Each structure stands twice: as C-alpha cells, then as structure tokens.
Amino acid sequence: MTNSSFLKKLVFALTAFSVVLFVSCDDDFNLLGADVIDGDIHSDMEREEVSVVAYDRPTGAVQANNMTQNQLGVYDNPVFGKTVSNFVTQVVMASENPTLYEPVVDSVYLYIPYYTTAKEAGEDGETIYEWGNSLNTYIFGDPEAKFNLKIYQNGYYLRDTDPGATDNTQRYFSDDKAMVENMVVGQPLFEGDTTFSLKEVRIDAKVTGDDGNVTDKVVERKKPGLYIQFDPARFNELFFSQANRGNLINNTVFKNYFRGLYFKVEQLDKAVMNIPDFASGTITVKMRDYEALTSGTTAGPDLEKGLIRKTVTFNLKGNTINFFDNTYNTDFNTAVSNSDVTLGDDRLYLKGGAGSMAVVSLNDAKINELIQTIGKGAGNNVLINEANLVFYVDNNAENGMGGNASRNVVAPWRLYLYDLKNRKPIIDYSMDATTYQSNPKLDKYNFGGIIDTLSDGRIAYKIRLTNHIKNIIKGDSTNVKLGLVVTDNINIITNYKLKTPFTEGDIQVKDVPYSSVQNLLGTKLYGSNVPADGNGSEKNGVKLEIYYSKPKE
Template identity: 35%
Template sequence: MNKFALAKKLLLLVSIVLFASCDKDFNTIGSDIVGQDYFDLEKDSLEVFTNNFLTGPVQTNNLSVNSLGTYVDPKFGRTTSHFVTQGELQNISSIDIKNNPVADSAWVYVPFYYDSDKASDSDGDGIRKFELDSIYGDEGTTDLAQQKFKLKVYENGYFLENYNPENTFGVNRHFSDEKNKIEASMLGADGNGNSVLQGPYLNNSSEASENEAFFFDAKERVIYKTNGAGGYLNADGDVIDDSNIDDRVVKERFPPGIWLNLNAKYFTEKILKAPKDMLSSQNAFKGYFKGLYFQVEALSGNQGALAMLDFSKGYIRVNYKMDSSNTDNDNNPATPIPRVRRFIQIKLGGNSVNFFDTNHALPTNSNRIGLKGGAGSVAHFDLFDLSRVDDNGVPTDLRELREEVAAKNWMINEANLVFYVDKAEMVNSKFVEPNRIYVYDAKNKRPVVDYFTDGSTNSSNPKLSKMGFGGIIEKDAAGHGVKYKIRITDHMKNLIFKDSTNYTLGVSVTENINVSTNAYRKPAPGEQANEIVPLGSVLSPLGTILYKGNIPQPAPNTPGNSPEAMDYKRRLKLEIYYTKPKLD
C-alpha cells in the first residue's frame, strides 16, 4: 500500500448500549446450494448489541513494528508517536579501539518500507527516488517535504528492564503513556561531547531537515568514495571538484529511511573512550549505553506525517580514526604515528517502547462506533440480547433460534457480520482508512474459531491472508470505504448446533491480520490488570467510524432517505444464510 496521505488514566468503559428485540426478515434469495429440488436458501438478519469504549494506555514494549511522527485526523485528533530503544554492539569480538580514537562522523539510519520496483531518477543526479509505503498523513498533500515535524534524538538514561516479578511469567510491561520516565532522564551533549541531562539533542546537523524540520525523504542515501580528508574521488582515484557529481564513485547506497547525522564528539567520549569492560558483552553495554530516544514535536498547523518502521533493521555507525600502534616504532618523536580508519556499529536492538500522545474521543453520534488503533478505541458486542435470558443464562433469542433451526431441519451455509462505514464522516477526513478490521472473542481473549479454520495465505502481501475470514475494506468507485464483512460461520454453527457459550465479541482495526496475540491495557485504579486489546490494533495508527448495531427502527411513514432510515438500514447486522427443505 502506498499511503502518504501508511492519557494518564485508563478511561473506564464509555458505553453506548441500546437494546432492541431480535429482528428477523426472511427473504428467499436462491435455491441452488444443496440440491435444487429439495432446498431453499434464505437470509436471516439478526440485531447486534454494541458497546464502544476507549482503550486508554496500552502495552507497547517490543512491538514488531513501531510508529514515529505526528499527524492530525479531523475525526480522531492528533496522534504523536515517540520511540525509545536499547542498542546492541555488532561483532563484539572484532571491536578494535586503540590509542587516541576520534570519531569523525556518526549517524543513525532506519529504513522505510518502500516499493523497490518503483524507483526513478528524474533529475539525473544518480540518486533514486522510491515510492514509500506505510507513511500516513493528509492525502490532500502528496509532497512529503511539506509534512514536517521536529525530530530530536537523545541518549536514553532510563534502563528498560526485562523482568518484573509482579507480572505474568515475570515479563516487564511498558505502556504507551510512560514517556515522562524517559524524558526525565534523557541525555544530550555539550560542545565537548559530554553527556548532559536534558542537554542539546544529538542529531545536531546544521541541516534543518535532520532535526527542526524533519520530513520522510523518499530519496535513497548515497555515500561516495573520498580521500579520507573529505575530497571526492573519481574512478582513477583522483580528487575531483565537489560539484562534479557525475564523476564521483559510489561507495554505498542506502534505501530511503531516517538518516540523522549525530554529534561525533559525543560518540568519541561515550563509546570510543568507554571502559573496555563496558564493550565486552551485550549486557554490560546495555547497562552502560541505554540506547536512543526519538522525540517528536509537531510544528505549527496540521502538518506532519507518521511512518510505520521496523527499528530492528536500524543501526548507529560511528566512523573513527586511531593510532595504528601504541608505540613509536622508529623511536623518533618527530615522526607522527600513522592513523587508521575504523567503524563501530550499534544495532537498534534489545528492549524498546513506543509512546503515543493522543486526544482521541468517541463519536458524539450515539449511533456510531469509532475504532482507532494505538491507544485508541475498540468495540464489544453481543449477538443476542443479554437483557432477556433463561434460567441457565442463555439468551432467549439464541434459545429460540436453536429450537427453530432444529425443528425445521435447517443448515447454516454462511454467517457474516457486516459493518458499514459512515462515508459522510470518513470521506471528509481526507485520511487513510484502515484496510482491515478484526473480530475476536473478548471474553477468552483469543480469535474466533473462523480465524483458525481459514488457513489461506498470501505470499505477495501477507496482510491479505485469511481472505475467507475477511474484514477487508470494500470501497466504492471513488476509493472510499463502504463496508467490512467478517465471516463467523463456524462460530454460529457452534452456538446453534453444539450449544457453545455465547461469549461477548470484540472488533478493532488491525495493522496485520496474521497477528492474533494481545497487548495489555494499563489498568485504571480498581480495575483488573489483565484486560487486553488485540496487538494488531496497537500496531495500527488508523481509525474508522462505523454504524453501530441495535439502532432503533424509525417510525412508520418515515421517508426512506431520512437520516433515521439510513442509519437503520446501515446498522451492524449478523447475516445468516440457511438451506432449508422445501415444503412442496
């Protein structure tokens, strides 16, 4: 997908719950599924009872993909994402630091998602421009360079611990609202490269595009061969004029990504002059250098963009020179000791946390549900009216449906949940709509059975796997979302034919349908500490507004094109297709 347009307390459930009786409208729509002479196919639409709520802060440590940046969606407000990560030394055994090491350059690089088949060099300078993926912003502005924000990089001063004995399996949890822990101890650097608490940021390039006016640049990064003193070389090894780009020799090409030049003096002091035992193991190094913090700040107005990134593919490189020997080999103090060039590389690995600043609220229209990723919102819903249950706690509507299906010898061919998009709201937003939503068992914190029974995969685009289970957006000719449909056939068969328990279901946006695990919600005072939200929702920065279920039927003689009639028509419904014996 090429997408530019890709709260300190947990809020208690904000419920929008209305109850209505089970509505059945039978319409014969075919008779050729299981023997034309014996069966009719009929459709049954059942009401669904919905409950929308904010997730509050969510667990965001060690995600497979993280967001960075800021943008404003007029329907969901501003989302700003920051990121902190530990660092891990690459090739510890080959680290070679001798006398008088001095860094002459240092930079951090994190690649974007991009389409390698769509690269061009329109201006002929030898630097290709790619089509980027998973970068989100105002679709009305196609120029990435116009969507700027402040990006500052600091040394992390807060140790990201793995272990917490109070949590399940001892795994530590970090939440999306905890950036204050990081910012209270973050370190910058003074003019001599010394670490200073909350001092000047490390990405101190004179280029504003690397700090005060950062943007996601679609161009690749090219490093040319030099003579070691800054002069560019041609193919014959001769120093050439700086402006003669065509004759330069390419040393390395980097696909488009975050590229920030860092304070070289800081890395001389912090890394090259570190005690040797601090560079002897990963554990020692993580305790000494606690990683980097990427802090985002919005500029004026609504400009900005947000990217999904795999920081584990990023790294810091420190290029330095040092004496080739610890001794004066010719015993002549006037002869300078030769200097050699080396580099040390630090992976952006280990523990990490994504932080979200949001001001998201639920839709003001009580007939809508808002689904928003990150620290956003999800919805829970019941397929049957829980205000009417029998002595065994079984909803009356479910019991009657079981009895009717058994008495009439019906078979279930298909059952779908159909969620209609509020097009009026989403079309005006100018922002990217989620490609997919996800239905899950909210009670047992796991996918519904239909998720497991659909083994379909898509090797070219894994996010389109499980096509049968569905949840993929259906769009109109203008490219605007119309509806999402999710198959729960096996779930309904279990409810009707196997007397399975009628558990509350949930629905959320998802960044990746292949992710079926959960993240914890940060508990509010008095709330249990094991409430969850689907991890796929946490990974997504996107949101959508859908029609809820159980919307009251309009009064008789209400015009069919009235808002009340249209709301009722587009309400969330469970559609079941049966085959039943013909009576004639």
C-alpha cells in the same frame, strides 16, 4: 475516505496467485453462500436476522513495548483527534569487544530506512522511490511536512523482565513517556527541523585523486530513510575514550552504560506520521586508529604507530517503547465514555493504538429461538450455509469517514472480530487457511473483515462467523460477547495488556489484540441502535445475517 475500492479487483487477482482455500462443511453439505449481503441469496436458502447490541469502549493506555512496527510523528485525524508518537530503543554493538588502540572518530551517522518501493531509475545513478502501495501505507498526513526532531541519549534502563509480574514479563505502556523523558542524558545528540524525505540517501566522502586534488564523491547510496550526522567528538568521548571504551566488552555491559536513543517529535505546521523500519536502523562510526608497531621502544615520542581505518556499527536492537500522546476530539471522547450497553450505540468508534474497541453481543432470545427452529432442537436436517456480521461505515463528509483527501481521513483496511470472554479467535478464523502470497494482510480472506465498496455505494466490513454460529445453534458452544478492533496484521492473534482493565458484565477485559495497538488508524461505523433520520440511515445498523437450507420435500 481512502482504502475502499481496491478490494473489488482482488476477487479476480486471488486466482492469479497461489491461494489456498479452506471451506468449512456442515455434514455432507459444502456449498458456501457467495458474499451474501442485502438479499443476495440463493433460491434454496432462507434468511434469518439476529439483532445485536454493539457499543464502543475506550482502551486507555496500552502495552506498547517491543512491537514489530512503531510510529514516529504526528497524525491528525478529524474524526478522532491528534496523536503524537515518540519512540525509545536500546542500542547494541554489531560486534562485541572491538579491538581498539588510540581511536579518533572521523564521522558518525544514524540511518533508519523507511518502508519504500523502488519505482524507476533516475539521473546520475539514483533510484526513484515511492511510499508503499495500496495495502501497505507507512506515511500519513503531508509527506513533505517539516517537524522538529530531537534525539537524546536515553538514561532509563529498559529491562528484559519484571520480577514483580506473575509471568516475569516486562511491560511498558503507551503513556510511560515521562519515565524516559525525565532521565535523558545531557543535551540532545541531534536537534533540528527535518522531513521524511523520499529521496535516496547519498553518503559522500572526500577522496584524494592521483593529481592530489580533493573532491567529494558518493561512496554509498541507500534507500530513503532518516539520515542524521552526529557530532564525532561527542561520540569519540562517549564510546571510545580511554575511560569509557571498557563498556564495549559485551552488549550486556554496553546496554547498561549506553541505554539507547529517545526520539522526540514536535509538529511545526502540517502533521505527518511515518512508520520507519527502526529494527533495521544503525549507527555507523568511521574512525582512524593508531596501532603501536614493534620498534624496540615501548613509550615516549619515538614510538612508531600504524594508521588503521575502522568502521564500528551499532544496531537499534533490544527493548523498545512506542509512546502515544493523544488529544482526542470532544465527539470521540463523549461517544466512547457514554456507551449504551442495553440498546447499543448509534455509532461505533474503532481506533488503534491507545484508542477504542467495540463490544458485540448477539441477542440471546433470538439465538435460543433459532436453536429450537433450525438448530439442534429441530434435528440435524437444517444446514447452516452462512452467517455474517456486516458493519457499515459512516461515510458522512462532515463528521464521518467521508470527504475529500484534504480531510486526511484514512480508513483501516481490516477489522478483527474475536472471542472477548476467552481472549482468542473464533473458530471461523482458525479454520480459514486462505493465503495471499503477495500480501499477507489479505490472508484469511474468507473470514473477512476487509473493507469493501458495495454495489449501492455503501462501504462495509463483512465478517464471516458461520461455524461460530453453527456451533451455538447446532452444538454446545456458548453465545459469548465478541470484541471488534482494527487490525494491522490479521495473522497476529497475541494480546497486549491494558494499563487499566475494565469490566463487561462477568468479563474483565485486561487486554486487546496486539495487532490493533500498532495500527494508528481508526474508523467510524454505524452501530446497532441507529435511529431513523429520514435518509434511511437505520438500514445501516449492524446485524447478524444467517442463511440456511432445509431439506427439499
């Protein structure tokens, strides 16, 4: 499993950047326990352990339109199964109503940049790039794997609003692919085997020198991206023919006429998934245009014309949908379909996209006992120093998250715990103003949920809920069910709808955090009902740890 040891280095690095720490206080006591896990406890603090019931639930199809990050390709994870991601987007003119006379398209190409980082200068003026970094990974699987790509003209109109929805909001879901595929227009605009190449894109043009010789010359260099040349004649007819150019008057008319591009992938050999920067994608059209000149004639063969070179640009902007075709493993399907809501599951499967989440309930009887012994029932002298939920990763190499890189098991960097009943963050999230300027994925560092390797080799996600517990034990807050999901961006707390809601007790779960939908990764954790197996696995069961201080006598 990758993504597990890097966080150790961040403890020191956090002081090297501009970091703002916001530490919650309990009355006049402001000492926060330092990363307390497994008995690392200050001498003046005592520890209580609260059992929890944790089990997983499948989310089914999820809302997947207009996300800031979209997937394209095939991701094959031995723990969960295979996901094929296709994508559809609207296209708009960069400048509306271009002036046209008698245009003839010479070339037209699509370019969608990848998220890459310039590494060093190469030969012949080229730049050498690499894929992201430890915290920002945008390609999964074999980066050199070939896949078949078809790009169609989309014929399904992607609406801005839904008059039938109570909030007028248009929602499309991750399994709505047939809706688009059934309405593609004609044959593909492009079809071929391709790769997510890390080489910079070079755009050549034929240049005539002073000696009259014609040579190919690099006229533009771009960072690595999906670069596709379309048929000029087809686009000349589609956009610039006398019959169709009236559709270029404005983008409202144009989007109804040309309803966008649909990207469909098919695995050929090894799987590969990328997260291209679709929002920065463009279609660039190079053309010759012939303007009539003033010559005393207005028609006929003697009409003089002047040659104009033009470039017309279209942007991949507007409404989008990311489709997820999942072929999940039997073990995963069985686990999320047979949850033990009474004792909890022995393993928790968390999967982004149209995957799964976990439901976590804190033991009511124990919480009520603590209210009387260290909470409001005992007065205000006991100080709640820290409370953590610690989730341990099942790092088994055979059917867990462990093993060598060839298993292609990549763990998510972060988990997000939230109030499932009220569909919002818990107070510890809201009160944590920790920022990490070089990478916002590490914001709210105190709240936690970040993957870490412990001194004993175990891998864990620790989430701090000190104020949440304090408000229950010493205040008037309710012990609500909590939701746990993978997250791509801890700063995004909006929710996306489930196509089919499900019920948890008195809660109807209608949505999941948006940041989990656009994260393709997943992890397998120990749950709350881990049986003894002779190897001590039961010690990995999730539990709530509370550390508190009593007044000195």
